[in-house]
Amino acid sequence: xTQKIVISKxxxxxxxxxxxxxxxxxxxxxxxxxxxxGYVNIDMSGAGSxxxxxxxxxxxxxxxxxFFNWMPHETDYxxxxxxxxxxxxxxxLDVYATTTRLYFTVKKSGGSAIxxxxxxxIFRNNMGL
Amino acid sequence: MVQKIVIxxxxxxxxxxxxxxxxxxxxxxxxxxxxxxxxxxxQTVTANPTTFTLEHGMSYIPAVMAFIKYPDGYVALPRxxxxxxxxxxxxxxxxxxxxxxxxxxxxxxxxYKGTTANYNVDIKFYIFEAPSNY
Numbered sequence: 001x002t003q004k005i006v007i008s009k010x011x012x013x014x015x016x017x018x019x020x021x022x023x024x025x026x027x028x029x030x031x032x033x034x035x036x037x038g039y040v041n042i043d044m045s046g047a048g049s050x051x052x053x054x055x056x057x058x059x060x061x062x063x064x065x066x067f068f069n070w071m072p073h074e075t076d077y078x079x080x081x082x083x084x085x086x087x088x089x090x091x092x093l094d095v096y097a098t099t100t101r102l103y104f105t106v107k108k109s110g111g112s113a114i115x116x117x118x119x120x121x122i123f124r125n126n127m128g129l
Numbered sequence: 130m131v132q133k134i135v136i137x138x139x140x141x142x143x144x145x146x147x148x149x150x151x152x153x154x155x156x157x158x159x160x161x162x163x164x165x166x167x168x169x170x171x172q173t174v175t176a177n178p179t180t181f182t183l184e185h186g187m188s189y190i191p192a193v194m195a196f197i198k199y200p201d202g203y204v205a206l207p208r209x210x211x212x213x214x215x216x217x218x219x220x221x222x223x224x225x226x227x228x229x230x231x232x233x234x235x236x237x238x239x240x241y242k243g244t245t246a247n248y249n250v251d252i253k254f255y256i257f258e259a260p261s262n263y
Binding site for chain 2: 009020023024026030031061063065079080090092094096098127129
């Protein structure tokens, strides 16, 4: 008999419930495991492309996500990658992973100088890519 | 008395800690479960778009997260363009990129080549537990 650890939501029986939506935890399912989170600031004086990176050194490509705030003075964040363009002007933000680093790029066609903050979260899950 | 299973991070008292960020596990809070995952390798993008379709086997529209490995070796999220894309608006507009969509039966990995040559990708996908309320 396979042994498991199962914690069900209230009113559901941990011994018989099979719908994962009704379980708080089940050892049948893997989950995301945090490794590290943080942020980078990318200073841009005008048009151009700037890249920076953080080193994770996990030795494999990990699961990752990233967010950025629209403008330095704003507090709301949205997902990276992000692209916006209008009448030939544009701004792009990207994030890439390798087996050793997480890269962040900001490209924009002009406008005022900014410090672009990008928040990242890296998980220990190996993507196998 | 309600019984709970609580595991805190090192340095925090399990009987008194109230900040959720300081729990490794707490039975009051649902966990994000990976129901299924896999890798699709060596898929060739030959058109705008080329769609790779995967039957997910769930009885509902699942929550999906996916990543793509472009030929330059860098791994990107959906809507991500290759890192070696030229940094002009025209370059971005004509670039390779990709999207992920899903319905009650399939996951669609929709890849674009822009004005570039055909290329191969590897795709990693995760299917998460998701309330079937949409």
